[in-house]
Amino acid sequence: MAFMAVAIAVRVRFFARLRELAGNETEALQVPPGSRLEDVYETLRGKHAALPLRESVRAALNQEFADWSTVVQDGDEVAFVPPVSGGL
Amino acid sequence: MRYDVTTGPIDARELEAVVTHPGAGAICTFSGTVRDNARGQSVTHLDYEAYAEMAVPQMRKIGDEIKQRWPAARVAMAHRTGKLEIGEVSVVVSVSCPHRHEAFEACRWGIDRLKESVPIWKKEHAADGTFWIEGEETKPAIG
Incomplete structure (x- = not known):
């Protein structure tokens, strides 16, 4: 039987307001194989209740913006970031 | 080409020196500076935070996109992080082109893209509190 x-x-990084809400800049997290970015974020929301809904967050995987799926x-390296500054 | 995220002051002339060359007849440089007011409130200072390992490649990607649109362009960009006082330069985009029209266009396109897609965040320390600026939204900061 093959080893499973x-x-x-994964290494999780939070930035800006999400860093403040998580109370953490970085953390190591274990997730089941096959987990998607949305699963990782929901696991983290279970640990850090102050984290906002996914709708107001962007995910990055290995330093590129990535889809939640x-x-x-x-x-x-997984990062969760708020919308960038924009500015007028 | 040069793309930097730095905690020290940005010298726009240094970026211009990177993009200038004998075939360029125009250099357009945008400098973003810290304004003393926002939303009708006075602002005392700003803090910028970057995901630097991602921000620099994103800047490079914008530079590459500029060169696809304006093949003769040369580009340099820098963004400062940490605490910035009123009047200090937070961001510089400098573009050289053979002629001024394309230099203006490419520079404007570059700073607009940078503001949309480079992971750098602004925390505003104002008379009515401390806020993270997230696109159109202003959200209270904890720290």
């Missing part, structure tokens, strides 16, 4: 990982590890891999 029971969990993969993207599956994460062991060793990935």
